[in-house]
Amino acid sequence: MTERPEYVLDDQIGYVLRRVTQRHLAIFTERLPQVTSVQWAVLARLSELGPLSQNHLGRMTAMDAATIKGVVDRLARQGLVETAADPNDKRRLTVSLTGAGAALFAEGVATALKVSAETLVPLTAPERAQLLALLLKLV
Amino acid sequence: MTERPEYVLDDQIGYVLRRVTQRHLAIFTERLPQVTSVQWAVLARLSELGPLSQNHLGRMTAMDAATIKGVVDRLARQGLVETAADPNDKRRLTVSLTGAGAALFAEGVATALKVSAETLVPLTAPERAQLLALLLKLV
DNA sequence: GCAATCTCATGTGCATACAAACGATATGGG
DNA sequence: CCCATATCGTTTGTATGCACATGAGATTGC
Numbered sequence: 032m033t034e035r036p037e038y039v040l041d042d043q044i045g046y047v048l049r050r051v052t053q054r055h056l057a058i059f060t061e062r063l064p065q066v067t068s069v070q071w072a073v074l075a076r077l078s079e080l081g082p083l084s085q086n087h088l089g090r091m092t093a094m095d096a097a098t099i100k101g102v103v104d105r106l107a108r109q110g111l112v113e114t115a116a117d118p119n120d121k122r123r124l125t126v127s128l129t130g131a132g133a134a135l136f137a138e139g140v141a142t143a144l145k146v147s148a149e150t151l152v153p154l155t156a157p158e159r160a161q162l163l164a165l166l167l168k169l170v
Numbered sequence: 171m172t173e174r175p176e177y178v179l180d181d182q183i184g185y186v187l188r189r190v191t192q193r194h195l196a197i198f199t200e201r202l203p204q205v206t207s208v209q210w211a212v213l214a215r216l217s218e219l220g221p222l223s224q225n226h227l228g229r230m231t232a233m234d235a236a237t238i239k240g241v242v243d244r245l246a247r248q249g250l251v252e253t254a255a256d257p258n259d260k261r262r263l264t265v266s267l268t269g270a271g272a273a274l275f276a277e278g279v280a281t282a283l284k285v286s287a288e289t290l291v292p293l294t295a296p297e298r299a300q301l302l303a304l305l306l307k308l309v
Numbered sequence: 310g311c312a313a314t315c316t317c318a319t320g321t322g323c324a325t326a327c328a329a330a331c332g333a334t335a336t337g338g339g
Numbered sequence: 340c341c342c343a344t345a346t347c348g349t350t351t352g353t354a355t356g357c358a359c360a361t362g363a364g365a366t367t368g369c
Contacts, residue, residue, distance in 0.1 A: 040214040075179040122317040153307045162304040261347040
C-alpha cells in the first residue's frame, strides 16, 4: 500500500530559489541599471582582489570559462575593465578594473547594499541572518 | 567621518542565491537528465492543473511569454506536451501533457523529490523547514 | 629532456530569462 | 455598433550558464 508521492511544485527548493532570484534580479536591475548583477560581482571581485587572470576571475565569481569570457567582453566594451597579456604565462589574459570601473564600483556600493536590503525587506533582522547562514551551508 | 561601506560579495543575498541555485541545478541535471528543471516545472504544473493556455502556463511557472514559448517548443519537440488551437479564443494556444509527458512525470516524481532532498542535505530537518519558510516570504 | 598531462582562452550549441515591438484577436464602454 | 484598451502568441536582441571540443602553452614525472 505505497502512497503516491505528492509533488507540490511551490514547495520545491529549486522552484522557490528561482522565484526569489527573479525578484532579486528585478530589484537589482531597477536600482543599478548600468550593469547586470553578474557584471557587478566581477567588479566587486576585481576591486577586492586586484587584477586576475580571466579563468581565475571566473572561479572567484562562480562562472565557468565560457561564461566569464562573455561577461568580461561586455564589461570591456563598456570600458569598465581592461585585459592584457600575461608576460609570465602566454596562455593567461589578465583582467583589471579601469578607472571608470573602479569609480562605478565605488559609487555603486551603497546602492548595491540597498539592493540586498530591499530583497530581504520582508524578513526581520534575525531572520535575514538566519537565511544567509542557512543558504551558505548549501553552497 | 563617514565609514566607507564594506561590500562583502560572498555575503550578498543575490550572489549566495546564484551559487545555491548552481549547486541545485547540477544535482537536478545529474538525477533527471531527460528534462531541465524548468521543463520539469512545466510538466508538474500541467499534471496538477490540466491543459492551460501557453501564457497562463507561463504565469503559473514564473516565466514570461517569450521564455515559456521556448520551453513549450522544446517539450513539444520531445513529444512530452502538445499544443492545440483554442476554439473559443483564436489568440490562445492550449498546452497539454501527452501520454509520454504524463508517464515521464509520474516516473520522475520520486527522483525529483530526491533532488530537493539532496539539495537540502547539509541541513537538519528543522533547518530545511525554516529555510523554505524564509524563502517563501521573499517571493 | 621530453612525453603525458594539465591549464588557459576560445568557440559552438543549447537552454533559460527578460525587454521591446508586433499583428491578431477579445472585450468593454459609450 | 465601434473604438479604445487589453490580451495572446511571436519575434528579435541581449545576457547569463553549462557541456563539449580545440589549440596554444605550461608543468610534471621519469
